[in-house]
Amino acid sequence: MSLNVGVxxxxxxxxxxxxxxxxLGDASSGKLRETVREILGKGAKKVILNLGDxxxxxxxxxGELVSTYTTASNQGAKVKLLNVQKKVQDLLQITKLYTxxxxxxxxxxxxxxxx
Amino acid sequence: MSLNVGVxxxxxxxxxxxxxxxxLGDASSGKLRETVREILGKGAKKVILNLGDxxxxxxxxxGELVSTYTTASNQGAKVKLLNVQKKVQDLLQITKLYTxxxxxxxxxxxxxxxx
Amino acid sequence: xxxPRSLELKLESKVDSVDAAELIVQGLxxxxxxxxxxxxxxxxxxxxxxxxxxxxxxxxxxEKWVYFSARVEKxxxxxxxxxxxxxxxxxRGVPDPTAPENLLKTSGRGLLLxxxxxxxxxxxxxxxxxxxxxxxxxxxxxxxx
Amino acid sequence: xxxPRSLELKLESKVDSVDAAELIVQGLxxxxxxxxxxxxxxxxxxxxxxxxxxxxxxxxxxEKWVYFSARVEKxxxxxxxxxxxxxxxxxRGVPDPTAPENLLKTSGRGLLLxxxxxxxxxxxxxxxxxxxxxxxxxxxxxxxx
Ligand SMILES: Nc1ncnc2c1ncn2[C@@H]1O[C@H](COP(=O)(O)OP(=O)(O)O)[C@@H](O)[C@H]1O
Ligand SMILES: Nc1ncnc2c1ncn2[C@@H]1O[C@H](COP(=O)(O)OP(=O)(O)O)[C@@H](O)[C@H]1O
Numbered sequence: 001m002s003l004n005v006g007v008x009x010x011x012x013x014x015x016x017x018x019x020x021x022x023x024l025g026d027a028s029s030g031k032l033r034e035t036v037r038e039i040l041g042k043g044a045k046k047v048i049l050n051l052g053d054x055x056x057x058x059x060x061x062x063g064e065l066v067s068t069y070t071t072a073s074n075q076g077a078k079v080k081l082l083n084v085q086k087k088v089q090d091l092l093q094i095t096k097l098y099t100x101x102x103x104x105x106x107x108x109x110x111x112x113x114x115x
Numbered sequence: 116m117s118l119n120v121g122v123x124x125x126x127x128x129x130x131x132x133x134x135x136x137x138x139l140g141d142a143s144s145g146k147l148r149e150t151v152r153e154i155l156g157k158g159a160k161k162v163i164l165n166l167g168d169x170x171x172x173x174x175x176x177x178g179e180l181v182s183t184y185t186t187a188s189n190q191g192a193k194v195k196l197l198n199v200q201k202k203v204q205d206l207l208q209i210t211k212l213y214t215x216x217x218x219x220x221x222x223x224x225x226x227x228x229x230x
Numbered sequence: 231x232x233x234p235r236s237l238e239l240k241l242e243s244k245v246d247s248v249d250a251a252e253l254i255v256q257g258l259x260x261x262x263x264x265x266x267x268x269x270x271x272x273x274x275x276x277x278x279x280x281x282x283x284x285x286x287x288x289x290x291x292x293e294k295w296v297y298f299s300a301r302v303e304k305x306x307x308x309x310x311x312x313x314x315x316x317x318x319x320x321x322r323g324v325p326d327p328t329a330p331e332n333l334l335k336t337s338g339r340g341l342l343l344x345x346x347x348x349x350x351x352x353x354x355x356x357x358x359x360x361x362x363x364x365x366x367x368x369x370x371x372x373x374x375x
Numbered sequence: 376x377x378x379p380r381s382l383e384l385k386l387e388s389k390v391d392s393v394d395a396a397e398l399i400v401q402g403l404x405x406x407x408x409x410x411x412x413x414x415x416x417x418x419x420x421x422x423x424x425x426x427x428x429x430x431x432x433x434x435x436x437x438e439k440w441v442y443f444s445a446r447v448e449k450x451x452x453x454x455x456x457x458x459x460x461x462x463x464x465x466x467r468g469v470p471d472p473t474a475p476e477n478l479l480k481t482s483g484r485g486l487l488l489x490x491x492x493x494x495x496x497x498x499x500x501x502x503x504x505x506x507x508x509x510x511x512x513x514x515x516x517x518x519x520x
Contacts, residue, residue: 020378058274058278059337059339063336063337063339067336087270096333117235135233138422173426174482174485174488177484185479202412210472210484210488211478214478237391237395239392246383253398253399257399257402
């Protein structure tokens with residue numbers, strides 16, 4: 001149960017590609033948190049979390065997403081979500097977190113939304 | 116995890132219809148054994164076990180089939196198998212029990228084989 | 231028609247037990263013919279409840295057990311029980327995580343998710359201690375209410 | 376590519392633990408993309424081994440545990456370990472159940488089935504007591520040997 005994290009940049013926007021599960025008790029949460037801290041440390045202000053390959057998330061994982069959001073906000077940065085799978089979308093709905101996150105189905109739209 | 120057992124007669128042959136799982140630790144094994152004892156007690160000499168709806172069997176279940184076979188033999192009766200599913204057939208193969216049991220895919224053929 | 235079956239386990243207070251309970255329930259639901267998205271939902275609800283039992287309830291203690299039970303009914307309905315040996319808590323005292331002032335908290339969404347993901351849900355104090363969670367997912371043939 | 380994951384459980388010496396281990400392994404194998412008939416075979420092998428640990432090994436004793444572990448590798452290969460706390464036995468002393476003189480025995484086919492149903496199998500005495508069974512099923516992409 002691991003989370004793979006990759007980072008790339010497109011037109012001044014930092015895209016974090018996530019693949020796997022974000023749940024309690026594995027190294028996954030730590031990895032996401034650390035990556036985002038690093039990115040923000042380098043001065044990134046526009047961040048997209050690509051959840052296209054995140055098949056599973058639990059309430060701890062949702063907490064991690066929120067933590068990413070608030071950490072970024074505190075440093076004047078913005079976090080948006082890309083390619084949220086139906087299963088995860090359902091959880092954002094139930095928890096009303098969809099009111100917190102801008103979400104996109106298309107990478108180009110997500111990148112453009114920052115300008 | 117239950118086994119359902121039904122008994123009927125066709126042309127002097129007693130057909131025992133089994134449905135479910137035959138495994139250790141549930142009431143299933145007892146049920147099969149008891150039914151066969153009853154049938155033999157009533158003088159049946161030609162018995163078919165219809166395994167068409169038996170989806171799962173373990174080594175205890177195989178032991179039950181063998182026990183049925185030997186109990187019957189001791190009373191001059193014969194037990195044959197009908198509609199053995201692929202999964203169960205594989206186990207008969209591995210254990211060479213296919214050399215003990217006559218098996219049929221067709222009820223009419225199975226019934227005829229006794230005459 | 232599903233094969234009625236049930237199992238009861240005493241599980242250690244650790245994350246592996248969470249995974250185990252989730253896999254077991256998913257397997258039983260699949261066998262009973264539940265559709266894939268319902269299997270996922272039930273699995274998630276069980277996961278959340280097991281996490282609470284292991285963390286908040288038993289505090290990962292090697293001296294405390296999680297009592298897990300699952301029962302498949304004739305029509306495929308699936309009842310799951312999860313009991314811990316912790317201090318217990320007052321469910322009515324848990325703040326609503328969807329209230330605007332709580333929306334940016336990093337925890338507190340487990341009970342909300344459990345309630346939303348199954349057909350029946352209850353959480354109450356257990357004897358002699360701890361909490362008892364019970365959830366029920368209707369059989370695949372049952373009309374949704 | 377499968378998500379590598381693993382779990383270790385201490386299970387009671389009862390039939391419910393057999394069902395639990397089988398469901399867990401089937402779930403992991405399904406997640407890792409094994410085909411249905413291989414999932415069945417692995418599940419059966421695990422069932423047979425758990426039955427031996429619970430009955431012959433631990434004699435259903437409430438004081439003895441079955442130590443179960445499962446590990447999914449990157450390529451989907453699945454390794455399962457089952458250890459009991461019984462007296463142990465000498466595997467080479469077990470009669471061949473396919474020999475003509477044993478064919479009508481009502482038991483003694485478990486080890487034969489386990490060996491036939493997985494890709495690698497071993498059973499050996501464990502420290503400080505009991506038996507350790509290890510089985511391995513290759514990942515769904517691996518060439519069958
Ligand atoms: N089994 C339990 N034992 C003790 N306290 C619990 C238990 N389950 C839940 N709680 C309490 O209820 C709160 C809310 O739980 P939950 O909604 O699952 O969110 P979270 O686990 O993220 O805090 C927990 O923070 C905890 O204080
Ligand atoms: N874990 C174990 N501990 C002690 N003895 C065992 C164990 N597993 C197997 N055995 C011995 O090996 C024999 C053969 O086992 P097996 O092939 O599984 O068939 P069965 O369980 O039907 O007898 C058993 O009868 C038992 O004597």
